Amino acid sequence: xxxxxxxxxxxxxxxxxxxxxxxxxxxxxxxxxxxxxxxxxxxxxxxxxxxxxxxxxxxxxxxxxxxxxxxxxxxxxxxxxxxxxxxxxxxxxxxxxxxxxxxxxxx
Amino acid sequence: xxxxxxxxxxxxxxxxxxxxxxxxxxxxxxxxxxxxxxxxxxxxxxxxxxxxxxxxxxxxxxxxxxxxxxxxxxxxxxxxxxxxxxxxxxxxxxxxxxxxxxxxxxxxxxxxxxxxxxxxxxxxxxxxxxxxxx
Numbered sequence: 001x002x003x004x005x006x007x008x009x010x011x012x013x014x015x016x017x018x019x020x021x022x023x024x025x026x027x028x029x030x031x032x033x034x035x036x037x038x039x040x041x042x043x044x045x046x047x048x049x050x051x052x053x054x055x056x057x058x059x060x061x062x063x064x065x066x067x068x069x070x071x072x073x074x075x076x077x078x079x080x081x082x083x084x085x086x087x088x089x090x091x092x093x094x095x096x097x098x099x100x101x102x103x104x105x106x107x
Numbered sequence: 108x109x110x111x112x113x114x115x116x117x118x119x120x121x122x123x124x125x126x127x128x129x130x131x132x133x134x135x136x137x138x139x140x141x142x143x144x145x146x147x148x149x150x151x152x153x154x155x156x157x158x159x160x161x162x163x164x165x166x167x168x169x170x171x172x173x174x175x176x177x178x179x180x181x182x183x184x185x186x187x188x189x190x191x192x193x194x195x196x197x198x199x200x201x202x203x204x205x206x207x208x209x210x211x212x213x214x215x216x217x218x219x220x221x222x223x224x225x226x227x228x229x230x231x232x233x234x235x236x237x238x239x240x241x
Binding site for chain 2: 054055056057059060062063066067
């Protein structure tokens with residue numbers, strides 16, 4: 001079984017146990033995708049973690065887009081901005097960095 | 108893609124079987140595909156909406172929190188059987204205060220739960236394109 005900094009991940013790179021997550025793991029996962037995490041990335045990652053804590057699910061992209069726009073400003077509330085941060089998809093890649101399971105309904 | 112009216116009928120207690128959790132998963136999938144989704148709760152299904160659930164002792168996650176997210180998925184119709192509530196000594200006050208935000212009304216929060224009689228529920232069900240029972 002593959003692991004990142006000692007934490008077990010599944011075949012798609014998602015953490016098996018959510019409790020294993022650390023910021024260092026997120027940084028390491030991003031490095032594997034040639035991404036250096038900026039403050040903007042962390043805004044989204046932290047948002048995803050808070051959302052999951054509150055609702056026990058990862059948000060659908062459409063819900064995420066709307067919520068990010070509401071919280072961080074209209075210019076950020078669009079999928080173009082989110083895809084510029086997470087080229088493999090804000091849901092899929094963002095949730096992976098945030099240590100969350102793959103979003104429901106995400107293909 | 109054309110939109111259909113989907114109703115998810117929930118008849119079982121939230122824990123003990125996987126039906127309630129699976130229903131919620133399917134609801135989220137349908138919502139992600141922009142369908143017109145409503146939920147109904149009858150028999151022991153009404154327990155799924157009770158406020159203050161804590162299934163930690165049986166090693167389950169408290170997925171009732173997820174119902175609070177459904178307003179953001181444009182799921183704003185939760186029909187609850189008045190008869191089923193009454194048979195169990197419950198009332199609307201025992202249920203979670205679920206709301207949705209109305210974009211056309213300055214994001215005002217509006218209640219999602221509607222307590223209806225079984226006769227009304229029958230009528231609402233007959234207006235659906237698809238009813239899925241869990």
